[in-house]
Amino acid sequence: MADWWAAMGAAERVRRLADWGLHELLESEAHEAHRLEAQGRADQSDPYHQASMAAARERAELARAEADNQLVEHNAMTLISMVGALDALVEELVPSARKLLVEVRARQLVEEVRAQHPEAAAQVSDAIHEGILQTTQRLLAERIGSIDAAPRGAGASRWETVLGHAGLQAPPDRSIPPDLDEALTEVVALRHVLAHRAGRIDTRALNQAPSLRYVDGDLVRVSRDDYRRYSAALWTYGEEIIRRLLGGLAPDGTAPLAEWRHNYTINA
Numbered sequence: 001m002a003d004w005w006a007a008m009g010a011a012e013r014v015r016r017l018a019d020w021g022l023h024e025l026l027e028s029e030a031h032e033a034h035r036l037e038a039q040g041r042a043d044q045s046d047p048y049h050q051a052s053m054a055a056a057r058e059r060a061e062l063a064r065a066e067a068d069n070q071l072v073e074h075n076a077m078t079l080i081s082m083v084g085a086l087d088a089l090v091e092e093l094v095p096s097a098r099k100l101l102v103e104v105r106a107r108q109l110v111e112e113v114r115a116q117h118p119e120a121a122a123q124v125s126d127a128i129h130e131g132i133l134q135t136t137q138r139l140l141a142e143r144i145g146s147i148d149a150a151p152r153g154a155g156a157s158r159w160e161t162v163l164g165h166a167g168l169q170a171p172p173d174r175s176i177p178p179d180l181d182e183a184l185t186e187v188v189a190l191r192h193v194l195a196h197r198a199g200r201i202d203t204r205a206l207n208q209a210p211s212l213r214y215v216d217g218d219l220v221r222v223s224r225d226d227y228r229r230y231s232a233a234l235w236t237y238g239e240e241i242i243r244r245l246l247g248g249l250a251p252d253g254t255a256p257l258a259e260w261r262h263n264y265t266i267n268a
Contacts, residue, residue, distance in 0.1 A: 001242055003092075007085035008235065015078040016267045019071060025063030032056035075222035076194050082234045083191045087151045089238060090159045093245070094149045097166035109136055154208040155185035156237065168244050176237075180260050183233035185209045190220055190230075228264045236260040 024031075032052055036042055041049050110133050114121035124132075147165045151158045156176040163169050170176055176184075189209040193201055201214040214220070222230070236257065 004085055004089040004238055008082060008238065011078045011081035012265050015074050018074045019267060022063045022067050025059050026067065028056040028059040029053065070224045072221050072223065075227040076199065076220060079187055079222065079230050080191050080194055082231060083188060086159065086234055086238050089241065090151050090162050091149045094162050094166045097168060103137055107133065154188040156181045158188055163241065168241065174257065177257050177260065180233055180236065180257065182211050183229055184237060186212055187230040187233060193220055224268065228268045229261065231268060232261050232264040236263045
């Protein structure tokens with residue numbers, strides 16, 4: 001869980017720094033003029049002054065173009081990192097949770113037998129008891145079998161299928177809202193396109209996420225509005241998984257899932 005929080009925070013932090021940097025670069029000419037004046041080189045006929053101001057003007061123009069383009073590349077790369085962080089959370093969490101469940105159930109079974117036969121249990125040494133416990137755990141693990149914890153597919157089912165192997169699927173009273181599932185479906189499809197298709201939409205993405213507003217061959221353009229929607233979906237779903245894991249230890253006042261669209265970073 002800590003790794004997931006750190007990865008999500010790092011992805012948004014890099015994007016936020018890029019955004020702040022662009023706003024600073026927009027003022028490059030003013031900053032450069034102030035610097036030159038402080039150095040006593042405010043003479044506009046000075047070749048050094050002219051070259052410095054030209055370079056500052058170029059920086060400002062590049063920043064303006066990127067700002068007008070809504071940081072589409074930064075938005076896309078951040079979302080790729082976020083989907084990867086969510087995949088990693090589930091892929092690492094489920095095997096660990098299954099192992100813990102096996103250990104807990106094995107202890108329950110052994111204690112049930114001890115309670116049924118207290119006199120015989122009293123004759124069993126600690127070493128033998130531990131051996132019985134370990135054998136019970138091994139047999140339970142073999143009975144439930146191994147699983148493939150790698151998330152596959154799109155939408156919430158990409159992770160819900162894997163989470164179900166550890167009893168961490170969505171409870172009946174807190175199911176994933178359809179619009180949240182739609183956003184997750186779209187962002188996973190776009191992640192594939194961005195990572196493996198150089199950002200150009202293909203039929204696979206359109207088949208996975210029919211709600212996408214693109215047509216085959218379009219280049220993906222993740223606007224600020226898109227970023228807010230997709231990042232809110234990923235944040236909300238990841239936090240929901242952690243909420244399930246914590247159970248009664250989860251903080252009170254968890255926001256309704258229906259309000260997931262508001263769960264984005266202010267700077268987004």
